[in-house]
Amino acid sequence: MRLSCKVAAALLALGSLLLLYLLAGSAAAPPRPPPAPSAAARPAAAAPLGRRQPRLSRSPTRRSAPGGGLAAARKPGEQKHSKEPSSLQCMHLAVVACGDRLEETLIMLKSAVLFSNRRLCFHIFSEDSLKPEFNKKLQEWPSSYTKKFEYNIYPITFSVGNAQEWKKLFKPCAAQRLFLPVILKDVDSLLYVDTDVLFLRPIDDIWHILKEFNSTQLAAMAPEHEIPKIGWYSRFARHPYYGTTGVNSGVMLMNLTRIRSTQFRNSVIPSGLTWEEMLYPLYQKYKNYITWGDQDLLNIIFYFNPECLYVFPCQWNYRPDHCMYGSNCKGAEEEGVSILHGNRGVYHDDKQPTFKALYEVIRDFPFEDNLFQSLYYPLQSKFLDTVHTLCGRIPQVFLKQIEKTMKKVYENRVIVYLGANHRY
Numbered sequence: 001m002r003l004s005c006k007v008a009a010a011l012l013a014l015g016s017l018l019l020l021y022l023l024a025g026s027a028a029a030p031p032r033p034p035p036a037p038s039a040a041a042r043p044a045a046a047a048p049l050g051r052r053q054p055r056l057s058r059s060p061t062r063r064s065a066p067g068g069g070l071a072a073a074r075k076p077g078e079q080k081h082s083k084e085p086s087s088l089q090c091m092h093l094a095v096v097a098c099g100d101r102l103e104e105t106l107i108m109l110k111s112a113v114l115f116s117n118r119r120l121c122f123h124i125f126s127e128d129s130l131k132p133e134f135n136k137k138l139q140e141w142p143s144s145y146t147k148k149f150e151y152n153i154y155p156i157t158f159s160v161g162n163a164q165e166w167k168k169l170f171k172p173c174a175a176q177r178l179f180l181p182v183i184l185k186d187v188d189s190l191l192y193v194d195t196d197v198l199f200l201r202p203i204d205d206i207w208h209i210l211k212e213f214n215s216t217q218l219a220a221m222a223p224e225h226e227i228p229k230i231g232w233y234s235r236f237a238r239h240p241y242y243g244t245t246g247v248n249s250g251v252m253l254m255n256l257t258r259i260r261s262t263q264f265r266n267s268v269i270p271s272g273l274t275w276e277e278m279l280y281p282l283y284q285k286y287k288n289y290i291t292w293g294d295q296d297l298l299n300i301i302f303y304f305n306p307e308c309l310y311v312f313p314c315q316w317n318y319r320p321d322h323c324m325y326g327s328n329c330k331g332a333e334e335e336g337v338s339i340l341h342g343n344r345g346v347y348h349d350d351k352q353p354t355f356k357a358l359y360e361v362i363r364d365f366p367f368e369d370n371l372f373q374s375l376y377y378p379l380q381s382k383f384l385d386t387v388h389t390l391c392g393r394i395p396q397v398f399l400k401q402i403e404k405t406m407k408k409v410y411e412n413r414v415i416v417y418l419g420a421n422h423r424y
Contacts, residue, residue, distance in 0.1 A: 090121030090150070091207045092190045094180055097126045097134075098156065098173035104195040104347065106137055107363045111199040113145050114362070114371075115405050118204055122151035123184060125176050142367050157183065161280035169283075169293040177249070178294050181259040182276050188257045194250040196347060198340040198358060201401045205338065206316055209253055213310055218258035220310035221247040221298075222317035226328045238289040239296060240267075240303035247302065247309070249295040250341045251317040265304045315401075317341050320352050323391035336400025354391040354398060357382035376406050 093112060097105040109122060124134060131153050138151060156173050158166040159182050169175040177192050184190065189210055191203065209220055224246040225231030233246030241247075263272030268281040282297055290296035302309045313331035314322055319341045322329040346352040347359040361379045365371075379399070386392030 090119050091116070091203050092121045092123060092184075092187050093203065094123040094125070094177070094184070094190055094192045095195055096156075096173050096176040097124060097130060097195050099127075101195040102130055102133055102137075103363075105134075107359060108193065108195055108197050108199075109138075109149075110141075110365075111362050112203055113141075113148055114365070115199055115409075116148070116202045116204055118207075120149040120203065122149055123154065123180075123187075123190070124151060125154045125156055125173070127156060127173070145367055154183065159183075160276060161283065171293070175294040177252070178279055178297065179276075180254070181256045184256060185260075188255070190254050190256055192249075192252045192254065193339070194341065194343070196342045196345075197251060198342070198362060199338075200336070200340055200358075200398075201338050201405050206251075206253060206312075209310070209312055210255065213255060216307045217310040218255045218262060218308050219302075220253040220312050221249060222251060222312055222314055224248045225321060226314055226330075230325070233299065236291075237296075237299075239286050239300055241296070241299035242302040242306060242309060243311070246299045247295075247311065248317055248319070248341075249298050250319075250343060251339055252298075253310075253312075262308065264301060264308075266301075267304065315339075319343055320346055320355060320391065323354075323394060323397070324352065326390060327394050327397070329397075332397045333394070336396070336402075336404070337398050338401055340398075352391055353386040353389060354383065354395075357386060358398065371406055371409055376402065 093109075095105055095108065105124070112120060112122075126134060134151075134153055138146070156167065156176055157163070157179070158175070159179055166175040166178075167173055174194075180190060180192060189207075191206060213220070223243065224233055226245070228234040228244045231245040233241045234244060237246065259275050263274065264278050266273055266278050266282060268278070268285060273281075278301070279297070282300055286296070286300060314329040315331040315335055315338045317339055318329060318332055318337040320343070322332065327333060340355065340358060342352075342355045342359060344351070346355040348356075350356070357379065361375055361382060364378075365375045369375075379402070380395075383392065383395045383399070386395075391398075
């Protein structure tokens with residue numbers, strides 16, 4: 001009898017706290033800034049940008065979202081100097097968007113802003129025709145979110161070789177990611193993601209992996225597949241690739257400073273080459289053998305330089321391949337999906353409704369609404385319609401991290417907030 005009373009009391013208390021959260025909603029105080037990260041994880045040149053007027057030339061548009069302050073004009077090669085506390089320095093996120101990838105990119109950025117704690121710096125590489133739309137859409141977001149990030153928009157440029165050849169390699173403009181160390185000279189560390197990526201937990205968590213790099217590692221990616229006998233590279237590749245299954249470049253964490261200062265072994269000349277020197281000769285040598293464009297070139301690079309790569313587990317780059325033939329990502333089964341990668345166009349067709357459900361719920365979430373009420377509960381409801389699929393049979397894999405993130409938001413916005421008010 002006593003046990004039943006204790007359980008009832010616990011449930012009543014939990015219900016009361018949840019009711020407080022629903023009432024507080026987005027009006028509650030935002031989370032307090034976390035403590036300053038260690039030097040190993042902090043970008044060397046990631047200071048928030050100062051003021052400047054918008055530029056109309058083809059040079060990078062350096063503009064922050066409303067509430068974030070405009071970027072200060074500076075000459076090429078001029079260093080930025082931080083005037084704000086180190087805890088406010090940016091986590092740098094890069095994406096390349098061409099063709100019809102505007103909406104996908106915006107939803108990806110939205111997922112990053114919704115869940116992350118520290119300030120974000122977005123580096124958007126885009127065709128000129130998409131720049132006005134990016135500016136318009138990002139400036140429409142409410143100030144409570146735009147104050148969490150700033151963004152720069154850059155033209156599509158390739159420093160070596162034939163620009164048109166690079167631009168058409170695999171997906172439109174995808175090869176731009178190969179040139180990020182060359183273009184973003186002031187950025188120390190960077191997370192690159194494809195447009196069809198969704199963050200289901202704070203970027204802060206993958207950013208911490210930078211601290212796990214040893215003295216030779218300068219980039220991190222996840223395996224292309226978990227099972228070699230059904231992986232693409234192990235069955236079909238006609239060029240060198242990393243490890244037993246190759247790696248997928250849709251989520252790539254990079255220490256750009258190390259990349260710029262390293263001499264890479266290669267199959268072109270016996271001596272080492274810098275990153276920029278190596279790209280075009282490797283492409284010329286293997287262009288008749290590569291299928292997945294820039295991803296294949298990255299696999300070739302890390303085949304010859306395996307000590308330079310940190311391999312993170314599959315839950316940081318979870319794709320349909322991890323569940324459409326049966327669940328084969330143990331990390332996601334244990335911890336939940338951290339970053340969802342909806343390749344194969346699954347956000348826009350009915351082949352993988354579980355992936356599509358996550359995309360649509362984040363897309364349709366009204367910024368100022370309650371996360372539990374307008375994001376988590378609709379997601380649970382949509383998942384009921386996907387149980388007939390192999391991916392839909394493991395909803396806990398997709399929901400586990402998002403549920404953890406919701407609890408942290410709840411604790412920050414309600415428990416901490418009410419506790420602070422109570423002290424006064």
